[in-house]
Amino acid sequence: MRRTPLSIARLEEARQAEMTADAAPLSEPIAGGWMSYGGKGSWMNQAVGLGLKGPVDPTDVDRLIDFYASRGIQPKVELCPFADPTLVTALSDRGFRIREFENVMARALTKDEDLRALHPHGWPGNVEIVIADTSDAAQLETFIDVSTSGFRPAGSPVPEPLRQATQRYVTRPNCLCFLAIIDGKAVGGSGLDLGGKIACLMGTSVLPEWRRRGIQAALIIRRLEVTRDHGIPLACIHSLPGIPTERNATRLGFSMAYTKVVMVKPGKGLIPSP
Secondary structure (H helix, E strand, C coil): CCCCHHHHHHHHHHHHHHHHHHHCCEEEEECCEEEEECCCCCCCCEEECCCCCCCCCHHHHHHHHHHHHCCCECCEEEECCCCCHHHHHHHHHCCCEEEEEEEEEEEECCCCCCHHHHCCCCCCCCCEEEECCCCCHHHHHHHHHHHCHHHCCCCCCCCHHHHHHHHHHHCCCCEEEEEEEECCEEEEEEEEEECCCCEEEEEEEECHHHCCCCHHHHHHHHHHHHHHHCCCCEEEEEECCCCHHHHHHHHCCCEEEEEEEEEECCCCCCECCC
16 A cells, blocks of 8 residues: 555544543543653643644634643643644634644564665674563663653653553553663663554653663664564654654654654643643
8 A cells, every 4th residue: 555644644643642541630632643742841741633634623622721821831832744734724813823743754564574684883792672561560660760861851760651651651551662682771762652553753852971872773664673573663763853763764764754743732830841
Protein backbone atom coordinates (compact mmCIF):
# COMPACT_ATOMS: atom_id res chain seq x y z
CA MET A 1 0.00 0.00 0.00
CA ARG A 2 1.32 3.42 -0.96
CA ARG A 3 1.82 5.57 2.11
CA THR A 4 1.21 9.29 1.83
CA PRO A 5 1.76 11.97 4.47
CA LEU A 6 -2.02 12.09 4.92
CA SER A 7 -2.38 8.35 5.44
CA ILE A 8 0.52 8.34 7.90
CA ALA A 9 -0.98 11.30 9.77
CA ARG A 10 -4.34 9.59 10.14
CA LEU A 11 -2.69 6.52 11.65
CA GLU A 12 -0.25 8.35 13.88
CA GLU A 13 -2.55 11.08 15.17
CA ALA A 14 -5.13 8.44 16.12
CA ARG A 15 -2.47 6.33 17.85
CA GLN A 16 -1.09 9.28 19.81
CA ALA A 17 -4.51 10.56 20.83
CA GLU A 18 -5.69 7.13 21.97
CA MET A 19 -2.41 6.38 23.77
CA THR A 20 -2.53 9.63 25.73
CA ALA A 21 -6.21 9.24 26.53
CA ASP A 22 -5.60 5.67 27.71
CA ALA A 23 -2.70 6.67 29.96
CA ALA A 24 -4.11 9.92 31.34
CA PRO A 25 -6.26 9.89 34.49
CA LEU A 26 -8.84 12.06 32.72
CA SER A 27 -9.69 12.35 29.02
CA GLU A 28 -12.63 13.15 26.76
CA PRO A 29 -13.27 12.65 23.03
CA ILE A 30 -13.50 15.87 21.08
CA ALA A 31 -13.70 16.85 17.39
CA GLY A 32 -12.54 13.44 16.18
CA GLY A 33 -9.63 13.26 18.64
CA TRP A 34 -9.03 13.34 22.39
CA MET A 35 -8.18 15.92 25.02
CA SER A 36 -6.35 14.57 28.06
CA TYR A 37 -5.36 15.82 31.49
CA GLY A 38 -2.63 14.39 33.68
CA GLY A 39 -2.30 17.03 36.40
CA LYS A 40 -0.32 20.26 36.64
CA GLY A 41 3.06 19.97 34.92
CA SER A 42 2.15 16.80 33.00
CA TRP A 43 2.98 16.27 29.32
CA MET A 44 -0.37 14.49 29.06
CA ASN A 45 -2.12 17.88 29.07
CA GLN A 46 -2.74 18.00 25.34
CA ALA A 47 -5.43 17.67 22.72
CA VAL A 48 -4.48 15.52 19.73
CA GLY A 49 -6.14 14.26 16.55
CA LEU A 50 -8.70 17.03 16.22
CA GLY A 51 -10.23 17.93 12.87
CA LEU A 52 -9.12 14.89 10.89
CA LYS A 53 -12.65 13.58 10.41
CA GLY A 54 -14.26 16.72 9.04
CA PRO A 55 -15.32 20.24 10.08
CA VAL A 56 -14.98 21.25 13.72
CA ASP A 57 -17.81 22.97 15.57
CA PRO A 58 -16.36 26.11 17.24
CA THR A 59 -18.19 25.20 20.43
CA ASP A 60 -15.91 22.16 20.68
CA VAL A 61 -12.93 24.51 20.95
CA ASP A 62 -14.80 26.45 23.66
CA ARG A 63 -15.30 23.16 25.49
CA LEU A 64 -11.60 22.35 25.13
CA ILE A 65 -10.63 25.73 26.57
CA ASP A 66 -12.89 25.20 29.57
CA PHE A 67 -11.60 21.63 30.07
CA TYR A 68 -8.09 22.93 30.71
CA ALA A 69 -8.66 26.45 32.05
CA SER A 70 -11.08 25.20 34.71
CA ARG A 71 -8.19 23.08 36.02
CA GLY A 72 -5.68 25.93 35.95
CA ILE A 73 -3.90 24.58 32.86
CA GLN A 74 -3.02 26.45 29.69
CA PRO A 75 -5.01 24.90 26.79
CA LYS A 76 -2.72 23.10 24.35
CA VAL A 77 -3.53 21.62 20.93
CA GLU A 78 -1.20 19.66 18.66
CA LEU A 79 -2.45 20.85 15.28
CA CYS A 80 -1.97 18.43 12.39
CA PRO A 81 -1.51 20.08 8.96
CA PHE A 82 -4.30 17.89 7.57
CA ALA A 83 -6.88 19.10 10.08
CA ASP A 84 -10.01 20.70 8.68
CA PRO A 85 -9.56 24.49 8.18
CA THR A 86 -12.49 25.14 10.53
CA LEU A 87 -10.25 24.05 13.41
CA VAL A 88 -7.54 26.52 12.41
CA THR A 89 -10.08 29.33 12.24
CA ALA A 90 -11.63 28.46 15.61
CA LEU A 91 -8.23 28.35 17.32
CA SER A 92 -7.18 31.66 15.76
CA ASP A 93 -10.44 33.38 16.67
CA ARG A 94 -9.98 32.34 20.30
CA GLY A 95 -6.44 33.62 20.72
CA PHE A 96 -4.38 30.46 20.35
CA ARG A 97 -0.81 31.09 19.29
CA ILE A 98 2.13 29.01 18.07
CA ARG A 99 4.43 27.67 20.76
CA GLU A 100 6.63 25.32 18.75
CA PHE A 101 6.85 22.97 15.79
CA GLU A 102 7.11 19.19 15.94
CA ASN A 103 8.30 17.01 13.08
CA VAL A 104 6.81 13.55 12.63
CA MET A 105 9.17 11.22 10.77
CA ALA A 106 8.19 7.80 9.46
CA ARG A 107 9.87 4.64 8.20
CA ALA A 108 8.56 1.51 6.53
CA LEU A 109 9.83 -1.87 7.74
CA THR A 110 10.53 -4.88 5.54
CA LYS A 111 11.03 -8.48 6.56
CA ASP A 112 14.57 -9.07 5.33
CA GLU A 113 16.28 -5.75 6.01
CA ASP A 114 19.44 -5.92 8.14
CA LEU A 115 18.66 -3.00 10.42
CA ARG A 116 21.81 -3.28 12.51
CA ALA A 117 23.92 -2.78 9.39
CA LEU A 118 22.52 0.75 9.23
CA HIS A 119 24.21 1.87 12.44
CA PRO A 120 26.46 4.71 11.24
CA HIS A 121 29.41 3.64 13.41
CA GLY A 122 28.76 -0.08 13.62
CA TRP A 123 26.79 -1.68 16.44
CA PRO A 124 28.44 -0.72 19.76
CA GLY A 125 29.74 -4.08 20.95
CA ASN A 126 29.65 -3.35 24.67
CA VAL A 127 25.99 -2.24 24.65
CA GLU A 128 23.17 -4.61 25.48
CA ILE A 129 19.60 -3.49 24.78
CA VAL A 130 17.06 -5.21 27.04
CA ILE A 131 13.32 -4.90 27.55
CA ALA A 132 12.60 -3.78 31.10
CA ASP A 133 10.09 -5.60 33.26
CA THR A 134 7.83 -2.75 34.39
CA SER A 135 6.05 -5.06 36.84
CA ASP A 136 9.32 -5.12 38.80
CA ALA A 137 9.45 -1.98 40.98
CA ALA A 138 13.24 -1.65 40.80
CA GLN A 139 13.38 -1.99 37.01
CA LEU A 140 10.49 0.43 36.60
CA GLU A 141 12.25 2.98 38.79
CA THR A 142 15.50 2.56 36.86
CA PHE A 143 13.69 3.02 33.56
CA ILE A 144 11.86 6.16 34.70
CA ASP A 145 15.08 7.69 36.06
CA VAL A 146 17.22 6.97 32.98
CA SER A 147 14.63 7.55 30.23
CA THR A 148 13.63 10.96 31.61
CA SER A 149 17.17 12.16 32.31
CA GLY A 150 17.27 14.20 29.09
CA PHE A 151 14.04 16.01 29.98
CA ARG A 152 15.22 17.59 33.22
CA PRO A 153 18.31 19.43 34.52
CA ALA A 154 21.34 17.17 34.98
CA GLY A 155 21.48 15.64 38.44
CA SER A 156 18.01 16.79 39.46
CA PRO A 157 15.38 14.33 40.71
CA VAL A 158 12.49 13.28 38.50
CA PRO A 159 9.67 15.82 38.99
CA GLU A 160 6.59 14.12 40.36
CA PRO A 161 4.31 15.05 37.41
CA LEU A 162 6.86 13.55 35.01
CA ARG A 163 7.24 10.44 37.17
CA GLN A 164 3.50 9.85 37.36
CA ALA A 165 2.93 10.45 33.65
CA THR A 166 5.81 8.19 32.64
CA GLN A 167 4.67 5.39 34.94
CA ARG A 168 1.11 5.52 33.64
CA TYR A 169 2.35 5.49 30.05
CA VAL A 170 4.92 2.70 30.33
CA THR A 171 2.78 0.27 32.33
CA ARG A 172 0.16 0.08 29.56
CA PRO A 173 -0.07 -3.26 27.68
CA ASN A 174 0.89 -1.70 24.33
CA CYS A 175 4.09 -0.14 25.64
CA LEU A 176 7.54 -1.71 25.82
CA CYS A 177 10.45 -0.15 27.70
CA PHE A 178 14.05 -0.55 26.58
CA LEU A 179 17.24 -0.07 28.59
CA ALA A 180 20.74 0.26 27.20
CA ILE A 181 23.11 -1.58 29.55
CA ILE A 182 26.91 -1.26 29.72
CA ASP A 183 28.80 -3.36 32.29
CA GLY A 184 25.59 -3.85 34.26
CA LYS A 185 24.73 -0.15 34.37
CA ALA A 186 21.65 1.37 32.70
CA VAL A 187 22.95 4.26 30.60
CA GLY A 188 19.98 4.93 28.31
CA GLY A 189 16.28 4.26 28.04
CA SER A 190 13.44 4.60 25.57
CA GLY A 191 9.84 3.57 24.99
CA LEU A 192 7.94 1.93 22.16
CA ASP A 193 4.19 2.32 21.74
CA LEU A 194 2.69 -0.40 19.55
CA GLY A 195 -0.41 0.57 17.59
CA GLY A 196 -2.27 -1.71 15.23
CA LYS A 197 -0.70 -0.44 12.00
CA ILE A 198 1.93 1.98 13.27
CA ALA A 199 4.38 2.11 16.18
CA CYS A 200 5.99 5.15 17.75
CA LEU A 201 9.50 5.32 19.20
CA MET A 202 9.22 7.59 22.22
CA GLY A 203 10.99 9.18 25.16
CA THR A 204 14.68 8.44 24.57
CA SER A 205 17.42 9.66 26.90
CA VAL A 206 21.08 8.72 27.27
CA LEU A 207 22.99 9.74 30.40
CA PRO A 208 25.29 12.71 29.60
CA GLU A 209 28.56 10.84 30.22
CA TRP A 210 27.54 8.09 27.77
CA ARG A 211 26.47 10.22 24.84
CA ARG A 212 28.15 10.28 21.42
CA ARG A 213 28.79 6.53 21.53
CA GLY A 214 26.01 5.37 19.23
CA ILE A 215 23.68 4.35 22.05
CA GLN A 216 20.67 6.34 20.85
CA ALA A 217 21.04 4.84 17.37
CA ALA A 218 21.21 1.35 18.92
CA LEU A 219 18.01 2.03 20.87
CA ILE A 220 16.26 3.13 17.67
CA ILE A 221 17.42 0.04 15.77
CA ARG A 222 16.40 -2.39 18.51
CA ARG A 223 12.92 -0.87 18.70
CA LEU A 224 12.58 -1.11 14.93
CA GLU A 225 13.45 -4.81 15.15
CA VAL A 226 10.80 -5.40 17.79
CA THR A 227 8.23 -3.39 15.83
CA ARG A 228 8.86 -5.60 12.81
CA ASP A 229 8.68 -8.73 14.98
CA HIS A 230 5.17 -7.63 16.02
CA GLY A 231 4.12 -7.48 12.38
CA ILE A 232 3.76 -3.70 12.33
CA PRO A 233 4.89 -2.30 8.97
CA LEU A 234 5.44 1.35 9.89
CA ALA A 235 7.29 3.21 12.64
CA CYS A 236 7.48 6.89 13.49
CA ILE A 237 9.43 9.29 15.66
CA HIS A 238 8.39 12.75 16.87
CA SER A 239 11.16 15.33 17.14
CA LEU A 240 11.74 19.01 17.55
CA PRO A 241 13.37 20.31 14.37
CA GLY A 242 17.14 20.01 14.11
CA ILE A 243 17.94 18.13 17.32
CA PRO A 244 20.08 14.94 17.51
CA THR A 245 16.98 12.71 17.52
CA GLU A 246 16.02 13.99 14.09
CA ARG A 247 19.55 13.54 12.73
CA ASN A 248 19.82 9.99 14.09
CA ALA A 249 16.42 9.07 12.69
CA THR A 250 17.35 10.38 9.25
CA ARG A 251 20.56 8.32 9.21
CA LEU A 252 18.50 5.22 10.01
CA GLY A 253 16.04 5.60 7.16
CA PHE A 254 13.31 7.82 8.58
CA SER A 255 11.98 10.63 6.41
CA MET A 256 9.75 13.59 7.07
CA ALA A 257 6.05 12.76 7.00
CA TYR A 258 4.53 16.00 8.28
CA THR A 259 5.06 18.88 10.70
CA LYS A 260 2.67 19.70 13.51
CA VAL A 261 2.16 23.06 15.17
CA VAL A 262 1.79 23.13 18.94
CA MET A 263 -0.81 25.79 19.73
CA VAL A 264 -1.49 27.23 23.18
CA LYS A 265 -3.87 29.78 24.65
CA PRO A 266 -2.14 31.75 27.40
CA GLY A 267 -4.20 33.13 30.22
CA LYS A 268 -3.66 34.77 33.58
CA GLY A 269 -2.77 32.17 36.19
CA LEU A 270 -2.82 29.25 33.73
CA ILE A 271 0.12 26.85 34.04
CA PRO A 272 1.87 25.82 30.79
CA SER A 273 2.49 22.10 30.18
CA PRO A 274 5.64 20.50 28.74
